[in-house]
Amino acid sequence: MMSLTADSPVHSSSSDDFAAFLDAELDSASDVSPELDEVENGEAEGEEEVEDEGNDTGDGDDDDDDGSIDSSRSKKRKIELIEAAVDPQSSVSRGEPAETSGASLALDVCTHPGVMGGMCIRCGQKVEDESGVAFGYIHKNLRLADDEVARLRDKDLKNLLRHKKLILVLDLDHTLLNSTRLADISAEESYLKDQREVLPDALRNNLFKLDWIHMMTKLRPFVHTFLKEASSLFEMYIYTMGERPYALEMASLLDPGGIYFHSRVIAQSDSTRRHQKGLDVVLGQESAVLILDDTEVVWGKHRENLILMDRYHFFTSSCRQFGLKCKSLTEQKSDENEAEGALASVLGVLQRIHRLFFDPERGDNIMERDVRQVLKTVRKEVLKGCKIVFTGVIPIQCQPENHHYWKLAEKLGATFSTEVDESVTHVVSMNDKTEKSRQALREKKFLVHPRWIEAANYLWRKPPEENFPVSS
């Protein structure tokens, strides 16, 4: 306790010299108003309460508060006064009476579109308002009013469309990369740590051991090509549920040159709602945003913008976390196929959507186009021409139209039937003993497991039917 008090500030006689100097420099042009005399009196009182931090922290900035002693008194701000004596500098404001009145005029008209560090970004006034949306990833103390966000989005959209770009929001974990804590690396995959030199180049160049955050990270195959290609079509954001330092670390692995993301890295703490991701912190019009993520539930309100990704599980701990029993890629000493993996196929989809969105043949106004509609159209083509019969999949008490697989197949453009007739192409079944399954085999229809529909959703094309046999 001693050490705290002993280093505490003292009255400085020399600070009066400083005040005198300022007076001499700035006072010449001043006409002292009675209001400012009051300030001086206030200061004098303050002088006696030097130890009372709560009272005189505000005084350190009197000159910024336009000499209003009352408002500055009420302000509690984080100022460590090295010398806690009271500010003699309010004299400065005497030097700028014009500025003072000018600022208060601005206060009348300024709507305070945003606040940074407690100051309005347009007029510089102190604003204590905590309304609006925080944009912590742009600057730690930035908040923007809703009107301003709308204005920026609108302006941004015009700018983007002129450059033929859309916005792409990218998730990190399981979408672009896979990370594990160093402590969770199993014995079977310890070769990644211990025998780095003998790993094949393709693996070694995309595997990072980050001792300072106790993590090991593997970038998904094809990710570099993906980012390079996508960056010409999209303005890209990273949006992760991870912590900010982790997000920045990953961004620097993905984008060592700092050309793809700039300051557009959004972490968990930037979300306005817990455990949810939202486009409200993305400065882009929702009608121009596509999202790549492996988790659907976090995007409550924005599922129409979402392209769901097949999870990338490289490490064993990642598989375990999601309750998968299969061997991880590390244990199999293999990896996702670079040319046919999830990122390669989704890049094709993104390019197609971009092409359709900016199709010069389209007659409508470009500002009114909606990428969500385009996404819907493209998705409908995946199982186009497939007529599906479900058997042994949907419980009898369930409305078939509300079932997960039904809805999914419908989104992918499939049509349905309840009977196996001529026009039916696929019979989706959990087991091959049902009447319809046997009928399918008899009539040489495709008999597939429901996972076939999910695979189609990830692959954006009809998956080979023979890979999804129905077990008995």
Added chain:
Amino acid sequence: MFFHIVLERNMQLHPRHFGRDLREKLVSKLMKDVEGTCSGRHGFIVAITGIESVGKGLIRDGTGFVTFPVKYQCVVFRPFKGEILEAVVTMVNKMGFFAEAGPVQIFVSNHLIPDDMEFQSGDVPNYTTSDGSVKIQKESEVRLKIIGTRVDATEIFCIGTIKDDFLGVISDPGTNA
């Protein structure tokens, strides 16, 4: 604005330093403690330039620590509202841009950038006039006016404007030799 002023501070010293090097220890501790810090009144303490005087030490009861009042000369930097500063742009985004003048960070919102300058995204985000003659990007030097200041323990943050006569870019990183 820079000022060369005399400040005073109570320095507490551990008894183990009581010896020939007492004064040196005191000065090095002082530098470590105050250089780079901010106060609302004086601004940013840039450097200690000299020791004016070291007062009589006072032994604290019970600990043996001694408190010395030290008067020292230092250079301080404090931005004022209305002051014109030259600063280097550190980041440009659609909100506006950030610039630094030494320890001071300044934000200029796009409301306070002349209306004829438009934001251009891309590898090097920038604000450019429609004829392309003036460009603000990272590393550009700009002359700006402070319209608001906020002082924290370790940093001074300002809101600035370049929407006024004689303000704006003073050199491009590209064209500057």
